[in-house]
Each structure stands twice: as C-alpha cells, then as structure tokens.
Amino acid sequence: MAIEHIVFDIGRVLVHWDHHAAYLDALPDEADRKRFFEEVDFPGWNLQQDAGRSWAEGEEVLAAQFPHREELIRLFRQNWHLTVPHAIGESVAIMRSLIARGYDVTLLTNWSADTYPIAQERYDFLAEPRGVTVSGQIRMVKPDPAIYAHHQKVFGLDPERTVFIDDSARNVEAAREAGWKAILFREPEELRRDLRKLGVTVD
Numbered sequence: 716m717a718i719e720h721i722v723f724d725i726g727r728v729l730v731h732w733d734h735h736a737a738y739l740d741a742l743p744d745e746a747d748r749k750r751f752f753e754e755v756d757f758p759g760w761n762l763q764q765d766a767g768r769s770w771a772e773g774e775e776v777l778a779a780q781f782p783h784r785e786e787l788i789r790l791f792r793q794n795w796h797l798t799v800p801h802a803i804g805e806s807v808a809i810m811r812s813l814i815a816r817g818y819d820v821t822l823l824t825n826w827s828a829d830t831y832p833i834a835q836e837r838y839d840f841l842a843e844p845r846g847v848t849v850s851g852q853i854r855m856v857k858p859d860p861a862i863y864a865h866h867q868k869v870f871g872l873d874p875e876r877t878v879f880i881d882d883s884a885r886n887v888e889a890a891r892e893a894g895w896k897a898i899l900f901r902e903p904e905e906l907r908r909d910l911r912k913l914g915v916t917v918d
Contacts, residue, residue: 718896718915720872721813723844724857724881725824728900729806730799730838734761737794741787755781755788764827767854795830799837805903807840809910812918814843822847823866823879825856846870857881858889867893878913880906 726732734757735748742748751757755777764773770792778785814820821844826834828851835841848866855862867874874894881887882900890897898909910917 716873716875718818718876718878718913720819720821720870720877721910721915722821722823722866722872722877722879722890722895723806723810724879724883724886724900725822725826725834725841726799727803727882728880729803729810729822729840730834731801731803732799734791734798736797736800737791738787739797741790751784751787755784762825762856764829765825765850766856767828767851770827770829796833799834802838802840803903806900806906809903809906809917811840811843813915816916818915819870819872820844821866821870821872823857823862824848825850827851857883857886860889860893863890863893863895878910878915 723729734752735745738748738751742751760773760777764770774789774792777788781788810820822841824847826849828849831849831851841847846869848862848869850856850862853862853865855865857863866872867877878896878898879887879890880898880900881890884899887897887899896913898906900906907917
C-alpha cells in the first residue's frame with residue numbers, strides 16, 4: 716500500500732541535540748562528563764521530564780539524591796538552549812519536500828513540556844507539519860506502545876500507510892510493532908534512499 720503519512724522524530728533527526736553541550740565549560744573533560752551522566756543516571760532522569768515531570772520537580776528529586784552534584788544538576792536546565800544549537804538542514808529540506816508533494820507529515824517526539832515551547836520559538840519549521848505529539852504534554856514516552864496508538868488516533872493515521880523516522884532503534888522497533896513502517900535515521904542522504912525504497916517520492 717502506498718505511503719500517505721510520514722511521522723518524524725525531532726531530536727537528532729530534524730534538530731541537533733547533544734546533552735554534553737550543557738557541560739562543556741563546567742566539565743571540559745569528556746571522561747568527567749560521562750562519569751557524571753553515569754553517576755546520576757542522566758538518561759533515565761531526563762526521560763522522566765520527557766514523560767511529563769516538571770523540570771523543577773526533576774531537579775529537586777535528583778539534587779536530594781546527589782546533593783554534592785546539585786550545582787551540576789541544575790546547570791543542565793540553565794544551559795539547555797546550548798543542547799539544541801542548530802537544525803539538521805538537509806532533514807528539514809526533506810520534510811518540506813514531502814509536505815510540498817502532498818504527504819501528510821506529523822511529528823512525534825520525546826520532549827519535555829517545559830522546553831518544547833523554546834524549540835518552537837527557535838525553529839519555526841516545527842509548525843509546518845500538520846501537528847505534533849510531545850511526550851511531556853501527554854505523559855507518555857517512546858517506545859511505550861501507548862504513545863504510538865495515541866498519535867495514530869489523534870491524527871487519523873492508517874498504520875499500513877504510515878512510515879516513522881527516528882534515530883533510536885528501540886523507537887523504530889516499537890513503531891514496527893505498532894504496524895507502521897519505520898526507518899532508523901542516520902543521516903539525510905540515507906533517509907532519502909530509504910524513503911524511495913518505500914515508494915515515497917522525495918527531492
């Protein structure tokens with residue numbers, strides 16, 4: 716069946732994201748940054764904000780667990796703007812090409828409700844697709860099957876005619892389990908090739 720709906724992830728697909736950037740001044744040594752992230756389970760902690768916990772609560776919880784790291788913990792939100800420094804221009808061009816060709820394009824992202832409005836202000840192309848599901852706003856996160864079901868229902872997607880693009884293998888596999896086709900994003904030119912293999916016309 717021909718693809719009609721194309722769902723993009725945002726971070727590391729349309730917008731560059733690097734959590735290390737928040738700590739380049741405070742922890743200039745990469746090994747020190749990695750030790751800090753591992754000590755506080757940064758990915759797990761950050762995911763809770765993506766799942767709907769406020770940044771204020773998240774900081775309080777982690778600072779109570781690691782009081783000797785409180786300054787660094789609070790630094791992430793202060794420097795969050797540094798973690799999304801630029802768009803991935805070729806990916807944005809692909810997205811715009813698909814919209815121009817009449818494909819139904821939407822966004823599905825793990826992103827905190829507190830910081831997504833900042834991204835919207837900085838990157839106006841996020842308003843160009845038909846709509847977006849932001850995990851922090853609905854309190855669900857990829858790869859939970861519920862968030863795919865939610866997005867499918869809200870936007871009226873036909874799963875057999877839907878392709879999902881994400882940089883996370885877990886999220887891609889979850890989309891496939893939901894009945895969608897899915898592409899693991901690595902770089903824009905490869906994305907073009909993968910879309911064409913699915914019969915999607917892209918510049």
